[in-house]
Structures are given as C-alpha cells and as structure tokens.
Amino acid sequence: MTSAAASRIKAGIVGGTGYTGVELLRLLSQHPQVELTAITSRKEDGMPVADMYPNLRGRVDLCFQTPEKAALEDCDVVFFATPHGVAMSQAKTLLERGVRIIDLAADFRLQDTQVFERWYKMPHCCPDILAESVYGLVELNRPKIAGAKVVGNPGCYPTTVLLGLAPLLEGGRKLIDTSHIIADCKSGVSGAGRKAEVSTLFSEAGDNFKAYGVAGHRHHPEISEQLNALAGGPVGLTFVPHLVPMIRGMFSTLYARILPDALDTDFQALFEQRYADEPFVDVMPAGALPETRSVRASNQLRIALHRPGNGDQLIILVIQDNLVKGASGQAVQNMNLMFGLPESTGLTHVAILP
Amino acid sequence: MTSAAASRIKAGIVGGTGYTGVELLRLLSQHPQVELTAITSRKEDGMPVADMYPNLRGRVDLCFQTPEKAALEDCDVVFFATPHGVAMSQAKTLLERGVRIIDLAADFRLQDTQVFERWYKMPHCCPDILAESVYGLVELNRPKIAGAKVVGNPGCYPTTVLLGLAPLLEGGRKLIDTSHIIADCKSGVSGAGRKAEVSTLFSEAGDNFKAYGVAGHRHHPEISEQLNALAGGPVGLTFVPHLVPMIRGMFSTLYARILPDALDTDFQALFEQRYADEPFVDVMPAGALPETRSVRASNQLRIALHRPGNGDQLIILVIQDNLVKGASGQAVQNMNLMFGLPESTGLTHVAILP
Amino acid sequence: MTSAAASRIKAGIVGGTGYTGVELLRLLSQHPQVELTAITSRKEDGMPVADMYPNLRGRVDLCFQTPEKAALEDCDVVFFATPHGVAMSQAKTLLERGVRIIDLAADFRLQDTQVFERWYKMPHCCPDILAESVYGLVELNRPKIAGAKVVGNPGCYPTTVLLGLAPLLEGGRKLIDTSHIIADCKSGVSGAGRKAEVSTLFSEAGDNFKAYGVAGHRHHPEISEQLNALAGGPVGLTFVPHLVPMIRGMFSTLYARILPDALDTDFQALFEQRYADEPFVDVMPAGALPETRSVRASNQLRIALHRPGNGDQLIILVIQDNLVKGASGQAVQNMNLMFGLPESTGLTHVAILP
Amino acid sequence: MTSAAASRIKAGIVGGTGYTGVELLRLLSQHPQVELTAITSRKEDGMPVADMYPNLRGRVDLCFQTPEKAALEDCDVVFFATPHGVAMSQAKTLLERGVRIIDLAADFRLQDTQVFERWYKMPHCCPDILAESVYGLVELNRPKIAGAKVVGNPGCYPTTVLLGLAPLLEGGRKLIDTSHIIADCKSGVSGAGRKAEVSTLFSEAGDNFKAYGVAGHRHHPEISEQLNALAGGPVGLTFVPHLVPMIRGMFSTLYARILPDALDTDFQALFEQRYADEPFVDVMPAGALPETRSVRASNQLRIALHRPGNGDQLIILVIQDNLVKGASGQAVQNMNLMFGLPESTGLTHVAILP
Structure with a gap:
C-alpha cells in the first residue's frame, strides 16, 4: 500500500x-x-x-x-x-x-x-x-x-435561509424587525427524494406549481432553532415552501423589514465582508438576479440583495443546488x-x- | 323530468x-x-x-x-x-x-x-x-x-400505428414490404398511468429520454393481430417504444419499404381519400411536420407522409394525445x-x- | 342569414x-x-x-x-x-x-x-x-x-394580486397593515410572450428558477393604482415576480400582517362571501393548497387562505392560468x-x- | 514561470x-x-x-x-x-x-x-x-x-450514428443490408444552439415532441460520407431527427437488417471487442436500456444492442450528451x-x- x-x-x-x-x-x-x-x-x-x-x-x-x-x-x-x-x-x-x-x-x-x-x-x-x-x-x-x-x-431549506439571514442577526445586531421575517422558498422536485409517490410523478409535478407544507414543515423548527441562536432571542419566521417543476435547485426569497435606526446600513458591504473568505458563498453584486442553474451540480450558494426604492424592505435572494450545498x-x-x-x-x- | x-x-x-x-x-x-x-x-x-x-x-x-x-x-x-x-x-x-x-x-x-x-x-x-x-x-x-x-x-400505441398503416394494407393492396415494418414510437409519461413508481417520478423521467419494452411490449401483439387482419396475412413489425419527458402526447415514426411495383403510387392521395370523411383523422399536406402539442387535450390524430428523395422508403408520422384519441x-x-x-x-x- | x-x-x-x-x-x-x-x-x-x-x-x-x-x-x-x-x-x-x-x-x-x-x-x-x-x-x-x-x-400579475387582496381592502376596512404587503409571484414562461429571445429559450428557462424585474416591473404601478383605489389611500407593496419552468400558470403568494384590532376576523368567511356569486373565483376551503394545473386552460382563479398558528400573518395563495383568466x-x-x-x-x- | x-x-x-x-x-x-x-x-x-x-x-x-x-x-x-x-x-x-x-x-x-x-x-x-x-x-x-x-x-448526430454502426461496416464485413439503414434520432433542445428563435422557446419546445429536417438535414451528408468510407461503398441511410423537450441528451435508435449469411454473428461480442479499449464508449450488456441522463454532462457514449426474437432485425441504441461527446x-x-x-x-x- x-x-x-x-x-x-x-x-x-x-x-x-x-x-x-x-x-x-x-x-x-x-x-x-x-x-x-x-x-x-x-x-x-x-x-x-x-x-x-x-x-x-x-x-x-x-x-x-x-x-x-x-x-x-x-x-x-x-x-x-x-x-x-x-x-x-x-x-x-x-x-x-x-x-x-x-x-x-x-x-x-x-x-x-x-x-x-x-x-x-x-x-x-x-x-x-x-x-x-x-x-x-x-x-x-x-x-x-x-x-x-x-x-x-443541515436541511436544504435551512441552509439557504440561515446563510441568507445570518449577517443580519449575528453579533447582537439590531438591523431588521425579527418578529416578522418571511421566507418564500422554492425547491426542485428532487428535494422530495426518490420515493415512489404519486405527488412527485412527472405527470403530477410537471408543468405545475404549488405551495406545500404551509401549515407546518419540518424544516421550520430547524430554521427557527438556529435563527434564535443567531439572534440571541426568539425570531418570528413565516416559512412557505413551494414545489418547482425542475429536478435540482432551490431558490429562497427572504423578506425582512429594516429597523428605522438601521436604514443607513450598507447591507451589500455587510454581506460581502461576512462571506469574503467563504469558498462556497458568493455574494453577487447588488441588484443581481441569480438563477438556480448557475449552481447546478456544484457546491456553490449565491446571494443577491435588493432594496426597492432604497426603502425599508430588504429582499435577499439565495440559490443553491438542493442536492449539493x-x-x-x-x-x-x-x-x-x-x-x-x-x-x-x-x-x-x-x-x-x- | x-x-x-x-x-x-x-x-x-x-x-x-x-x-x-x-x-x-x-x-x-x-x-x-x-x-x-x-x-x-x-x-x-x-x-x-x-x-x-x-x-x-x-x-x-x-x-x-x-x-x-x-x-x-x-x-x-x-x-x-x-x-x-x-x-x-x-x-x-x-x-x-x-x-x-x-x-x-x-x-x-x-x-x-x-x-x-x-x-x-x-x-x-x-x-x-x-x-x-x-x-x-x-x-x-x-x-x-x-x-x-x-x-x-384500443391501446394508445396501436391507435397511431394502425391508423398510420391501414391505408397501405387494406383491401389486399400490395404496396409495401410487410415483412419488415418499423414503428419507432414515443410517448409522454402520462401513458404510464398514475401509479406510484420510481421510474416515472419527475426526477427520473424529466430531462431524460429512453427506450423501454424493446424486448416485448403488450401493445405489440395487439398491433400485430390487427395488422394481420388488415393485411390478410402475417405482418412483420419491429416496435420500439420510447419515453418522452412530456406529460401528454404520442408520436409514432413508421418506416415501410415500398414494393418495386408500387413505386408509382400517390401515397398522399391514398391517405387523403381514405380519411376524407373522418372527423378525427387529419392527413396533413405532404412533407408536413406535425407536433404533439397541436392535438394536446383534443381527440384529433394527425398523419404526415414523407418520402425522402422520392425513393422506396416511406415515412409516416402520426401524432395524437395519448389520453384522448x-x-x-x-x-x-x-x-x-x-x-x-x-x-x-x-x-x-x-x-x-x- | x-x-x-x-x-x-x-x-x-x-x-x-x-x-x-x-x-x-x-x-x-x-x-x-x-x-x-x-x-x-x-x-x-x-x-x-x-x-x-x-x-x-x-x-x-x-x-x-x-x-x-x-x-x-x-x-x-x-x-x-x-x-x-x-x-x-x-x-x-x-x-x-x-x-x-x-x-x-x-x-x-x-x-x-x-x-x-x-x-x-x-x-x-x-x-x-x-x-x-x-x-x-x-x-x-x-x-x-x-x-x-x-x-x-388587466395584466396577469395584477389579476391575481388584486383579487387576492380586494376583500381585505374594500369598503374602508381596516384589517391589515397596508404599508407593507408582499406579493411573491411566480409565472409560467408563456407570460413572456412569443418573442424570439434568448432568455426564454427552452435551454435557458428550463430546469431553472429565477426572480426578475425586482428593481421594477410594469405591473407594479398597475397593481398599486388599483390597490390605492380599493383602499382609499396609498398601499405599500413589495412585488417580486419569478419565472417558473412551466408553460402556463401563475401562482401568487401574498403576505399581509393582520392589524391588532382585526385579529378576530373570520377571513375565510369574508372571502367566501365576497366571491360567493363569482363564476370564475373559487375560494377553496381554509388551508387548501391550490396547484396551477387545476386551472390549466380554464378561466378559473382559485384562492386559498392560510394563517399559520392562528397568528397575525395572513397568507393568501392565488392561482390562475396566465393566458386565460x-x-x-x-x-x-x-x-x-x-x-x-x-x-x-x-x-x-x-x-x-x- | x-x-x-x-x-x-x-x-x-x-x-x-x-x-x-x-x-x-x-x-x-x-x-x-x-x-x-x-x-x-x-x-x-x-x-x-x-x-x-x-x-x-x-x-x-x-x-x-x-x-x-x-x-x-x-x-x-x-x-x-x-x-x-x-x-x-x-x-x-x-x-x-x-x-x-x-x-x-x-x-x-x-x-x-x-x-x-x-x-x-x-x-x-x-x-x-x-x-x-x-x-x-x-x-x-x-x-x-x-x-x-x-x-x-463531428456533428452530434453523426457521432452517435457512426459509432453505433462502425463495428458492422468496418473491415469489409458483410453483416447487414447496407441499402436500407434507418437512424431514428432524438436530440435535446440545446442541440439547436443559443440563438433567439421562436421554435426553440420554452413555450414552443416544452411539453412537445416533433420530427424536423425529414426532407434533409445537414448531418445526413456528413454521416453518409463517413458510412460510405467505412463500408467501402454506398450506404443507404434514412435519417429522421426529432426534438425532445429536454436540455441535453441525444438518443439514436438504429435499425439494420441482418444479412442471411450473418445471422449466426455474435453482435454483442463484436461490439464489445471493437470498443474494449475505448475510454468513452461503453457497450452495455445485451438488452440493456440506456437513458440519456446516465451521460448528462459527461463525455461518455453508451451503446446497447437488441435483437427481438433473435430474428434478422438488429436494433442499436446509442446515447450521449450532445454538448459533450x-x-x-x-x-x-x-x-x-x-x-x-x-x-x-x-x-x-x-x-x-x-
């Protein structure tokens, strides 16, 4: 040998x-x-x-x-x-x-x-x-x-939601209203696994879009436990997963309201600095529009920040391949x-x- | 009442x-x-x-x-x-x-x-x-x-193959070599039914193409029994079904060799006359290229004839919605x-x- | 004649x-x-x-x-x-x-x-x-x-957002925080029309998911003008459209925060009464999970309400066929x-x- | 350096x-x-x-x-x-x-x-x-x-057809009727390139199947020139390409009639020996059913032979990723x-x- x-x-x-x-x-x-x-x-x-x-x-x-x-x-x-x-x-x-x-x-x-x-x-x-x-x-x-x-x-949804929110919550930061964060998440069908089930048949899941698990999804308590730990207190999260007629890919659209005292924050810089040395987290230029195929079959996760009209609503877009990252x-x-x-x-x- | x-x-x-x-x-x-x-x-x-x-x-x-x-x-x-x-x-x-x-x-x-x-x-x-x-x-x-x-x-495949070949075989006609007809057929996934099976999951059948049942498919004897009846004798058929990543639709590409004595036949006219009064069979203009979506959710079946280089190879394209016609x-x-x-x-x- | x-x-x-x-x-x-x-x-x-x-x-x-x-x-x-x-x-x-x-x-x-x-x-x-x-x-x-x-x-997105929010805003009702409504909307690719463009090619839009128009979409002012009229005053709307790899179908996930004084409202009854006589609006049972294919090629629009944990977050799911309704x-x-x-x-x- | x-x-x-x-x-x-x-x-x-x-x-x-x-x-x-x-x-x-x-x-x-x-x-x-x-x-x-x-x-179609037929034609072998070979080929949409064209839009090519280029496709003369060289004489080929609603992948179903004197040939052994040392050609077990996704994004090409009823019709299934091999x-x-x-x-x- x-x-x-x-x-x-x-x-x-x-x-x-x-x-x-x-x-x-x-x-x-x-x-x-x-x-x-x-x-x-x-x-x-x-x-x-x-x-x-x-x-x-x-x-x-x-x-x-x-x-x-x-x-x-x-x-x-x-x-x-x-x-x-x-x-x-x-x-x-x-x-x-x-x-x-x-x-x-x-x-x-x-x-x-x-x-x-x-x-x-x-x-x-x-x-x-x-x-x-x-x-x-x-x-x-x-x-x-x-x-x-x-x-x-970690679960697939938690990976995107946690990496998309961590820079806003870590270190005792008071940047966003943590009582009402929204995670509108979309997953490819492979996330449901390789089980023989009617609901994920090609003829059921294809050319179709739906929400599921709105009343309760197992990834919700997982996300919440980690968010609470990051924020040092309870975080209110609304989590709605959806099923996309594609095989691989996950897209999370996160909505957070910026606190009045934090309106001057340079969120783009915050995220860029937080992930500067991370080999698998790519903070895209402000206003970028990531697409799931850009990470298909790779371990990359990409984040893009949007702040329409420079107001108090922050939108964080996060993508990954659900089977890889x-x-x-x-x-x-x-x-x-x-x-x-x-x-x-x-x-x-x-x-x-x- | x-x-x-x-x-x-x-x-x-x-x-x-x-x-x-x-x-x-x-x-x-x-x-x-x-x-x-x-x-x-x-x-x-x-x-x-x-x-x-x-x-x-x-x-x-x-x-x-x-x-x-x-x-x-x-x-x-x-x-x-x-x-x-x-x-x-x-x-x-x-x-x-x-x-x-x-x-x-x-x-x-x-x-x-x-x-x-x-x-x-x-x-x-x-x-x-x-x-x-x-x-x-x-x-x-x-x-x-x-x-x-x-x-x-009738089965879905037999419907396309039989209507695509009938005008060539009916009435004791001697137009094609009936010993070696080829039916290369393609079906949308709904043809496999609404059973919970791994092979028809979205993540298995999507973005994929394959043949199946090449060694034997139940529609083969059904087609053969009817073809033999039409031709008044045994017909040799090679039948290869394939699975297409679409929900509805069936496309059969039929290959028949024209007999030497029949090379002068106007096959287009033959098909048009045969189906002139049929409300659900549309013989398209010679050389047309039908697509399955043109019959999606309708009871229509369309046929188009091709004869490359005006030679002895006849190609018959047949489409239908597998769940309707x-x-x-x-x-x-x-x-x-x-x-x-x-x-x-x-x-x-x-x-x-x- | x-x-x-x-x-x-x-x-x-x-x-x-x-x-x-x-x-x-x-x-x-x-x-x-x-x-x-x-x-x-x-x-x-x-x-x-x-x-x-x-x-x-x-x-x-x-x-x-x-x-x-x-x-x-x-x-x-x-x-x-x-x-x-x-x-x-x-x-x-x-x-x-x-x-x-x-x-x-x-x-x-x-x-x-x-x-x-x-x-x-x-x-x-x-x-x-x-x-x-x-x-x-x-x-x-x-x-x-x-x-x-x-x-x-109306535009396709406005139809879903307006019918999903109208019962909450009409008649001077004070039920939700109208300063921060979120519309996370998803559309099939046919919504982009039949123009020869790279971004909607099968190999670009297929097996992919993305947001677009986050910085500004033409349906945003259209929705806002109508929402303002319904509410009798300015409504704050965050609107994020996404592209789904399906041909037809639109799914809007709407998020509204219920006002403290309105927490006792029976929203399900409100919606059912509002649309009771509408032939093309179907208010589904509370907690239902509509899917876009249930209206494919029909003029139906379906709405389902969710209120996780009976809290102050109202989620309204709205579906339609973008080319029909x-x-x-x-x-x-x-x-x-x-x-x-x-x-x-x-x-x-x-x-x-x- | x-x-x-x-x-x-x-x-x-x-x-x-x-x-x-x-x-x-x-x-x-x-x-x-x-x-x-x-x-x-x-x-x-x-x-x-x-x-x-x-x-x-x-x-x-x-x-x-x-x-x-x-x-x-x-x-x-x-x-x-x-x-x-x-x-x-x-x-x-x-x-x-x-x-x-x-x-x-x-x-x-x-x-x-x-x-x-x-x-x-x-x-x-x-x-x-x-x-x-x-x-x-x-x-x-x-x-x-x-x-x-x-x-x-080489073109994508020629690669599959030539590698699928070469063992039958090389070295002056007289194994099949070379006057009437049929290549029924199916390609993913990426084969059409990244040009802005209506016919390859998601909403046109999706959930649809069609043949194209039946009257003449540029890969036909390319295949024929090479087949003629391999066989040392003119080969008659019918070539029908089809478009599959998937992004990558090519599947060719080749039909050849075995000559009477060659019916005893062990075609499986012939192919296995021919490609034994080829790193990118995989001759699968006899009767195997290859699927295009098994080579997605790889340089592999796979071949499987079928001979229904051990008769005189040989079917060769060939798959590759059209963008790679x-x-x-x-x-x-x-x-x-x-x-x-x-x-x-x-x-x-x-x-x-x-």
Missing part, C-alpha cells in the same frame, strides 16, 4: 439508494482523498451500485450490502443517507469504534429533543450523543465541526473539515449550464 | 382514479348528452372526485363509491378505467342488465385468448363475451361498433357511435397550444 | 400572432355567440392562421391580413393582442365607427398618464379615451364594464359583459389535468 | 457565446493541462465571460475580446465554436503561426466540397487545408488525429490526442444524475 492510499479517508454510506446517496457517490468517487469502502442497502443487497445508477458505470465498482456485511466499523467516516431515525440508532456503536458520523437526515439537527419528537413522531434515542453533535453548517460552525465526532447535516456537497465539506483537508477538496466542479 | 334529460345517456365509470379516469370525467362532464351517474373506487369510497382532481371543482359533484353502492346496473353504459382483468370479471352481470361496456384496459382487445394469457398473465374468464366484443378503433370498425354491446378500446376520447367516440349520436358530440374541443 | 347568425358578435383581432392571440382564437372559435371575422398581422399577411397554429387546423379558416384589408370597422368588437401603444393609436377611428375595444396590452390600464409614460416610454396619445375607458377586472368593475366602449384588460379568457369575459351575454358564455371549459 | 505552467497548452476560443462555447469553457477551465488565454466575441467585447455564464463566476476571469485584440496567434490551439464558415476563413493565418485548429462547426467535416457547398450555401474557401484536415471522431481516426493540424469536430467534450478529446496527453485528461467527470 502506498502512503497516498494509506492516507485516504475510508468512507462508508448507509442507505445509498436515494438522491442524496447517489450524489454522495458522485462526489466521493471523484474525491482525491477518499476511498469508498462500503454502501449499504438491505433491500438491494448484492446489486452493483452502477446498475441502479448508470451514471456510475465504470466509475464505482461497489455493490450494495446489508449493514451486517458492510464492516462500517472499519470506516473513518460513515454518511447516513437514510430516513430519519436510522443514524441515531447506529451512532453509539460506530462512535465506540472511532468512526465519525455525518447524518444527512434530521437525527442530529435539532438540539431540542421535544421539538424533534413532535415533528418526527419518534423518541430521540441518544440525547447524550445529540448534545455533543454539531450542526453542520460550515459557514456558521466551522471551528466546532472541525472537532466534531457527529455532525447533523443543500445536502451531499455540504456533507463532503463537513468531512473535509473534520479530517483536516482543505475545505474545497473534491468540491470544485463547475456548475452545469445549460 | 324533461325529455332532454330523459334522453341523456346514463354513464358510469369503474375505477376512475387514474389518468384515463379523470380524462373521461373531463370529457363526459362536458358532454351534452351524458349524465354521469356513478364512479367507483373501493379505496376512495366517499371522497368527492373533485378532491382528488381539483380541475373538476364546481363541475363534477360525484363522490367515489364502492361498486356495491354504485348501482352500475342502472347505467346505460359503463366505462372501465381499471387494471387489466376487472372489466371481464364484471361484464356478464352488466350485460345481463342491458348495460353496454367500454373497456379502456386490454380485456377485450385481443381476440386470441392464448396471446392474451401469455402477455397479461391471467386466464381470460369470458371468451364468449370476447368473441362478441368489438375492437373499438372507429375508423376501422365503425359499423360493428355501432351495434356492439362490448367494446375493447389514444384512450378516453376514443372511448367517448365509441360511446357516441354505440348510442346513435353524431360521432363528434362532446369531442370538439380545440387543442391547447401553447 | 338566420337570426341566430345575425345576432352573433362580429369579432376582430389585431396582432394575433402571440400567445394571447392564439388563446383568443381558441376561445372565440368555440364561443357560441361569436363570429370571428378578421385577424391582422402585417408581417404574416395571407398566411392561414392554422399554418402558424396547427391546433386550429380545421377549426379556424381565417388568414392573417394587413389592417388595411381587414375591415375592422365592420366588427362589433376588436381585441388588441398587440405590443403596447398599438391600441391607443387605432382607438379613435374604431370608436367613431361604433366598434368596441378590448385591449390586452397596457394602453388602457393605467389612468395616470404620467405613470404610463414613465413605465412604457411613450406618450399616451388619447388621454380623453383613456379617461372614459374601464379597467377590465370584472369582479371589481362589473357595472362599469357592462357599459364601457373601451376596456383595458390572466389575459384572453378575461378579455372574453369582458366581451360577454359588454354585449349583455351571460358572463360564462364560451368560458366553461374544464381545466386540463394532467 | 514554473515548468508546469510552461508546459500547459495555451487555448483560445473563437465565438464562445453559444452552448458549445460555454461547455468548452467549463471543460477547459477544469482541465489540468490547459491555460485558457483568449475568447473572442465581436459583439460582447469587454464583457466578462462570467457575466454571460454565471456558472463560471469565480472560475473563469476572461473577458470576451474582439479577434483583433485576442492574440489568437499566440495560442497552441484554437477552438472555433462559431457559425459555419468562420473557421475556414481564419485557418490559413493561424496555421502559418503554428496554431492548431479544432473546428466545432462544419467547415472541416465534409471532404467533398460540392456537398459542402450544396448544404451550407457557401463556397469552401480553403480546399487545400480541408484536404489535410482530419475528421475528428477519435474512435475511428485516432492515429490521424494525433498528427493533425486541423480537426473537423457530441461537441465540446469530443473537441477536448481531440485536443488531448493532438498534444500527446492521455486521452481522458480533463474528461473524467461523472455524469449528473438526477
């Missing part, structure tokens, strides 16, 4: 049959410092990954395995691309073997277990591990993630950080346009 | 939760001579149809009912928009009560029960009724349909004929473009 | 080569009380309409003509489906001949000519006619439209009213789903 | 405002051995490339320049992503300066200048350079390309070969799915 191979991170994926799973496979199979060692699916045991995902033909030789066969405990890191509840049930065993965990589901997103239990309809089985886990939004939590053993990878790319970004690699390693793909 | 209402056809639908069902509802609810009296769905018993299909809000007041409650035997006609096998199981009872039957599934399409059983994996339970049933392709079987008690509504519109056309109404009654909607 | 034919409305269309033009043709060609007598296009003079719009083959026999040949002055009504500025240049002549005018462009939407000139970059050439014209939003202006000689057909269907509705016909005549098509 | 930098290939692009241009930029900006030095557009002189193509923000710093300023003669290689006729007009000057040329338009595809002139409606201005140029289909012409100074990059990826593959680099350098991106 060469020293190069020896130094590669051994990565396993639990439950890789969904979209975040295949996207992890795409990213990790091209990552120069990763060796993909196992991928589990109880149902597809023995099936070559490339049979399910033909884009991986000739690139990924792994077969799906049952968790029993997969020897996940020999991995350096295990990604959970599973339904909610799976990661927490396996976390203890893996941690005891020194395996680090990145969960793409919700098990380690919400610190308040009562909130978790209300929204996910299951008890949290390892509150002690949860207490030590870190919310994996790199741009907010970089130092903690670098030392984390368990990372809860909103899920699997962010997970790899977290992994890079946790293993001391340059944060952009394996994440520099240029977006696909058209 | 006025005499007008008295004379309306009482129509019932069995299994109206799929796309052919909702399309029947759209057409029948606007049909001036039809009274919709019942729609069954064991699973959705009690649910207003308009809750499942909000386009019918304010237009259709029916609720789904179990077959037991629906009193189908009081209908004049019952449409089966069900999985294969349902219509034949209920046909005898309904016929005894004088109800006419139009089956949109395959139970009464194939006269050869052995072929039926091989392709549909179930025995045919009423070969006697099958023998008296009529294949409901109006343009080929008008007189028989007018007197039929049971009509097997390829399914529910054709079923209503059959009903009109069976009940002595003008064939176009309730079927004159102009196609939706764009 | 029979009396039935004699009594039909003779209708002409100026500039029918765009999407509102073909939609007018679809609707008027199926309207039982209309005789289409002329359609003009200087560029396409002599071309059969059905050659440009193959969905009209066999249904519309007209050819495009130059305005000189078209004898528009013999029409009872002329629809302008033209760029801004055309209708006002021809209005005087037509009015002198007793022809009524429905303009689908902006010439007769804004009563304030200074605002018109700022946004449309042209002087208004007939302020006197403008002063007598009526803003053609039937549900707000029914009596005036019935007597109008010139109707300015948002343009050509509304124009026909206006025509029906102007000529004393039942308002729904020719507009009862059931929406196309899927 | 380090030796690494010194050894990088200096590449220029003429006319980079279209889809093949932006795709070249995406690929070359990530190519480890290339330095992008110039990109020209007379119309967009001075505009940063990343302003037109926001996916390149932060990745490509170049601005468009006029050809005069661009110093193309200092490049090692110049790609022409221009309309037909531009490359041949500049070829002589560049060649004299030692610059190698890869033309993505048609100037160096057809060796027969009479055919070129008939189809492209312009005289060929440098038949001498044409005679020395090489048709850049690597899998057929690898040795010649390695030594070429001018490469005519069908255009810009193939151009980079040619460049690698011309400059002695490993052929896959910079072309190993995993396809994007979903």
